[in-house]
Amino acid sequence: MDTKLPKRDPLQDILKELNIAVDENRDRVIIGLDFGTTYSGIAYAFSTKPDQIYSITEWPGAQGRSVPKTPTVLKYDGKKGFQWGYELDRSIEEKIVGIKLLLDPEQERPLFDSTGAAATQAELKRLGKPPVDIASDYIAAIYKHSMKIIEGKVPKDYLSMLDKQFVLSVPAAWSDKAKDTTLRAARNAGITPIELIKEPEAAALFTLNQLKNQGLSVGDAITICDAGGGTVDLVSYELIRLIPLELKELVPSTGGIAGSLMINRRFEEFIKSTVGERCYLDLKETNGWRHAMKTFDENIKPGFRGRDDEDQYINFPMANIADNPNRGVKANTVTVTAVNLYGVFEPVFKEIDRLVAEQINKVRIKRLQDKHPKGADIKAIFLVGGFGSSLFLRDSIKKAHPDIQVIQPNDAWSAIVQGSVLSKLPQEATVVSSVAERHYGVAVGETYDPVRDAAHQSEKYWDEWTEIYRIPRMRWYISKSDDLERSRTIDFVFSSSFPSNPSPLDMKTTYDLLMSSSDIAQAYVNETVTKNCSLSIDLSVVPREHWKPKVRASDDEEYTNINFKLLVKVEGARMVFSFECGGKEYGAVNTEY
C-alpha cells in the first residue's frame, strides 16, 4: 500500500477544516472556464442577475474581432514571458499546441498521429516544464485578461465585494486522474474555489435551457454530442422538469479522442504522401506550409460536405515543390479532390459515428428496461462544440439515425462555457443525477475462509491485532451504471487499528480507491481492477472519546480501534471525499492520483 503522503496545500486544508464553502446566499460572480484543445473561452454572470451570461469576446491579438474563444496556443520567449492566443495567430513560428491532450496521456487515441505533435513535445522538453505547468500558465493568462475585461464593465467596488466562484469544464471521457490534473493546473493559476463540470453536461444545460419552451416535454430523452478540437464527448439525459430545468443522466457518458484536430493531422499525412517524405520535411520549415495549413483549417475543413464537392487547391507560397501531374502537383499547388478529402475525414467521422451509435443504443436499452412510457424514442441529438457545427458531421449522424432529429443549436461554440456558468446560477438549470461510469470500491481485509477463498489462498495475510488471517476482498460501494444523485453522499464503512499510544504517523491511514470498468463487479482484486487514487485519512483529528480501547488476546497488549465512514460526494465531474466519526464530518482526507 502506498503510504507516501501527498503534498498539501495549507490554505485548502485550513478551508476544509473550517468547512468554508461558497456561501450561496452572498452575491457572487460566477466565472466559467473552458480550457479547450484548440480554443479556450471564459464566460461570467452575477448571481443577482442570473438571466444574463456574458462571454469574453475581446482577445489580445484578435484585432477588434468579437469571438467567444481564443486559440489554445502559447509560445515562451527567452525572458520567462510568453505570448498566447490570437497574439500568435499571424506568427509563423512553432508554438505549443494541443497541450490539453497531454493532460490525459492514458486516453486511447486511435486516430492520433503523434508525429504531428512532435514540435510541441520537443518544445516541452526544451523548456523542462511538465504539461500541467504549461496549462497553468495559459489558464492564468486567459483568466487575468478576462478579469481586466470584467473590471471594465462594473464598478470596481462592487466587484471587489463579490465572492468569486469558478467552474472549469473537462471532457466527460477523461479519467479521474486527468480531471484532477486539470484542476491542479487551474488552482496553480490562482483560481479557487473551483468546481469541475463535464463538458457535454455544461453544453446540455445551456442548450436545453434555451430550448425548454420549444417542443421539449418532461420524459423526453436527448443525447448531446460535443465535438471539439481534441475530444468528442457524449452524454444523454431525461428531462425531469422544464422550469426550472432539471435533467437526469440516463447512461454513463462516453467519448474519445476523435476531435477536429485529428483531421488536420490526417491532412498533413495526405500532403506528405502526395509530395513525398523529403519534400514534406523541407516544406514544414517554410512559411508557405503554415499558410497552407491555415487555409485548410479555416476554409477547406469547415466547408467540406462530402464526395460530391468540387476539387480544392492548396497553395504553398514560395515553396519549392517539384511538379508531379500524376499526383496533382503543379506550381507549388496541390489539387485536393473531394475523394482525397473524404479519405482524410472518413476515419474521424467513422469513429464519431461509432461513438454516437454506442451511446444511442445504451439509451434505448435503458429506457426499454425501465419500461419508460416513451419507450426507445430519442427526441433529438444536439451537436455542439466547434466541430459540432460541421455540416458533414450533421449529415453523417442524420443518415445513421434517420428517426432522430439532429439539431445544431445557436451559440453551439460557446455553449460549454456558458453552461458551466449556468450550472452555478441559482434556480436556473441542474443535473439532478448522473450515472457511474465504472465501479468504485476498496479491497477490505475480511476474515479468511479456507473454502470460499480457496483459489486466493496466496493473498491471505495475518492481522497482528485481531490475530486472524484476512484476505482482501472487493467491496464495491458504487456500481457501474448506478444513479448518483447530486445531493446524496455515499458512505464506505471502515475500521482502523493502531497501538494504544500512537505516533502521528500511526494515525494516518491510506487506502487505495479501486475501480473497474468491466460489466461484472469482481469479488477479488484482479487485472480488471485498477487503482483510481489513494486516500490518506488523518484520524488524529478524531476526539479520544471515539477511540475504542481493545486488548490483544494472545499477550494482553492494548491497542485502539476507530470505526469511521468515508464519505463520497459526487460534484459535477468529480468525487469529493471526507470522513465521518461519531456523527461529525472531517475534511482531513487527501487524495493523490
Ligand SMILES: Nc1ncnc2c1ncn2[C@@H]1O[C@H](COP(=O)(O)OP(=O)(O)OP(=O)(O)O)[C@@H](O)[C@H]1O
Ligand atoms: N465546420 C467544421 N468542420 C470541422 N471542424 C470544425 C468546423 N468548425 C470548427 N471546427 C473545429 O472545431 C475546433 C474548435 O472547437 P471547440 O472550440 O469546441 O474545441 P476545443 O474546445 O478546442 O476542443 P476540446 O473540447 O476537444 O478540448 C477546431 O479544431 C476547429 O477547427
Ligand SMILES: [Mg+2]
Ligand atoms: Mg471544448
